[in-house]
Amino acid sequence: MQIVINTRGSYLRKEHNCFLIKNEDRTFEVSAEKVDSILITTSATISTDAIEFAVANNIDIVFLNKYGNPYGRIWHPKLGSTTLIRRRQLEMGALPEGFVLARGWVARKLRNQIEYLKDLRKNHPAQHEILEGHIAALEDLYSGLLALSGTVAMHRDRVMGIEGMASAHYFAALSAVLSEEWKFAGRSRDPARDAFNCLLNYGYGVLYSHVEKGCIIAGLDPYVGLLHTDSYNKKSFVFDLIEVFRISMDRTVMSLFAKRQVKESLFDPVPGGLYLNQEGKAVLIAAVNEMFDREVPYHGRNVKVRNVIPMECHRIANELIRQEVRE
Numbered sequence: 001m002q003i004v005i006n007t008r009g010s011y012l013r014k015e016h017n018c019f020l021i022k023n024e025d026r027t028f029e030v031s032a033e034k035v036d037s038i039l040i041t042t043s044a045t046i047s048t049d050a051i052e053f054a055v056a057n058n059i060d061i062v063f064l065n066k067y068g069n070p071y072g073r074i075w076h077p078k079l080g081s082t083t084l085i086r087r088r089q090l091e092m093g094a095l096p097e098g099f100v101l102a103r104g105w106v107a108r109k110l111r112n113q114i115e116y117l118k119d120l121r122k123n124h125p126a127q128h129e130i131l132e133g134h135i136a137a138l139e140d141l142y143s144g145l146l147a148l149s150g151t152v153a154m155h156r157d158r159v160m161g162i163e164g165m166a167s168a169h170y171f172a173a174l175s176a177v178l179s180e181e182w183k184f185a186g187r188s189r190d191p192a193r194d195a196f197n198c199l200l201n202y203g204y205g206v207l208y209s210h211v212e213k214g215c216i217i218a219g220l221d222p223y224v225g226l227l228h229t230d231s232y233n234k235k236s237f238v239f240d241l242i243e244v245f246r247i248s249m250d251r252t253v254m255s256l257f258a259k260r261q262v263k264e265s266l267f268d269p270v271p272g273g274l275y276l277n278q279e280g281k282a283v284l285i286a287a288v289n290e291m292f293d294r295e296v297p298y299h300g301r302n303v304k305v306r307n308v309i310p311m312e313c314h315r316i317a318n319e320l321i322r323q324e325v326r327e
Contacts, residue, residue, distance in 0.1 A: 006041040006281045013047040032057045068205030085219040088320035099152045102226040110142045112247035113170045124177045134173040191273030198274045203249040211242045218313035252291045
């Protein structure tokens with residue numbers, strides 16, 4: 001499970017073999033054996049013994065800003081695996097095999113989007129024609145993506161362009177099925193201009209922290225990207241890999257609207273947009289945790305969504321090593 005601290009003034013410390021969380025409303029304990037990670041999303045106090053306890057139990061502590069973006073993490077200083085994996089990451093950036101890997105992640109993202117819009121088409125007959133047009137456009141972009149071959153350097157701009165056009169169609173389709181009150185005009189970030197983007201941005205921030213953790217555990221370098229270029233302190237590989245998993249968060253946020261759980265009281269205004277307040281974070285995090293605990297098919301067996309991410313990271317790391325052996 002994930003401990004989420006989103007009440008201002010909360011206190012976290014170690015108590016025997018448990019984490020003790022105290023806020024103005026209640027005090028409770030959680031066994032370390034049940035905890036995968038700790039998210040701190042507001043002003044809170046954490047003791048050094050709780051930090052040491054978390055590190056000793058391989059539990060990462062992630063700090064999110066008010067928009068849901070991770071700005072810091074406490075994690076043990078050991079490498080997740082052999083440095084050979086990191087060396088292979090660097091080498092793959094210039095090889096055709098690296099492009100196949102990066103193209104595959106974007107292709108999976110587009111395929112996920114297409115399948116989700118097809119699901120929505122079944123349940124929203126009034127928007128059938130609109131959704132059909134966006135699905136057809138995504139199918140064309142998907143085919144164009146798969147037709148590319150070579151290296152990342154040869155096609156980076158083209159792939160990013162395809163991804164951008166696909167996102168425009170995809171989010172226009174999602175907006176089309178929302179009620180008039182919640183429709184939105186494209187993606188917006190920090191701050192979001194509307195409720196949908198506000199929820200999605202925060203959800204993506206939580207997802208981002210899970211993908212980064214998966215990379216670290218598997219021995220992958222979060223900073224050595226293939227499709228996303230290197231820049232100062234940019235975790236490019238996390239941005240590459242998160243594309244595969246975004247669909248789970250998209251479905252979660254859309255489900256909140258479908259269940260009429262979204263209301264204006266979940267958001268507070270800021271200059272230029274909105275941010276998710278304490279009530280809003282509680283609603284979203286509850287839905288996100290439920291999503292992470294849901295089982296999905298993964299390579300022939302059912303696996304919880306929260307476990308798919310580290311398993312996929314390990315699969316990629318193992319493939320990098322196998323290629324080194326073959327060569």
